Amino acid sequence: MSLELNDVTLTYPDGTGRLTALDSVNLHVPAGRITAVVGPSGSGKSSLLAVAATLVAPDSGRVRVAGGDTTGWTRRALAELRRTRIGIVFQQPNLLPALTVAEQLRVMAHLNGETGRGVRERAAGLLEAVDLTAQADRRPHQLSGGQRQRVNIARALMNAPDVLLVDEPTSALDHERGAAVVGLLTRLTRERGTATVLVTHDRSQLADADEVVEVRDGSLSTTRAAGAASGAGTAAR
């Protein structure tokens, strides 16, 4: 199930006129693939993620999540879509201080009305996938920055989303830990078949991406196309 933006334009009010944050943007991320988005500050990267997350409706164009065109959907329908189909990883892991690591994950399923053993098992499986089994009963203040960001990623995957949107996940981490987080995201994208978009400032983290697109003044250009990588999504280094 993929993510598709077709001819998306987004403007914001700007004094008496409008500022074009996204200008006829096209993006297609297939399932199991990761597209990295780079670009200077203010170029439109966050706007692109906000539109892809259906948090902001574009002025024109279409956003398709897992095949469904979201144009004209009610707020309630979009909220449901986000809960069930879209995982979002923000820059800062906004974990709930009172909950343990395992509870941070389980609460995502509870929000969907799901309880019971299946939820516990899914959370445990994800914690294993991000190598945090030993930390399952800790609270956020008892974790390192890299561990918190891994909880953040596992939590975003808890409801098995089709689309995973990741905003600068490594900005608070040193280079080595940042590279480990991007490596983890790439592996989980392949394993879980998500259509993943990764916004990053760090060009050294692009090697794993299937496609690299650059945003400049709201326009998108492909700096490395899908298929330029060797093998099934393994980028040439």
Ligand SMILES: Nc1ncnc2c1ncn2[C@@H]1O[C@H](COP(=O)(O)OP(=O)(O)OP(=O)(O)O)[C@@H](O)[C@H]1O
């Ligand atoms: N809510 C808003 N109202 C008006 N203008 C906005 C709003 N949000 C963003 N902008 C403008 O839209 C343009 C794109 O902003 P955006 O936040 O998408 O850039 P970015 O590439 O994510 O930047 P950064 O790397 O600094 O986070 C900028 O010119 C910004 O000033």
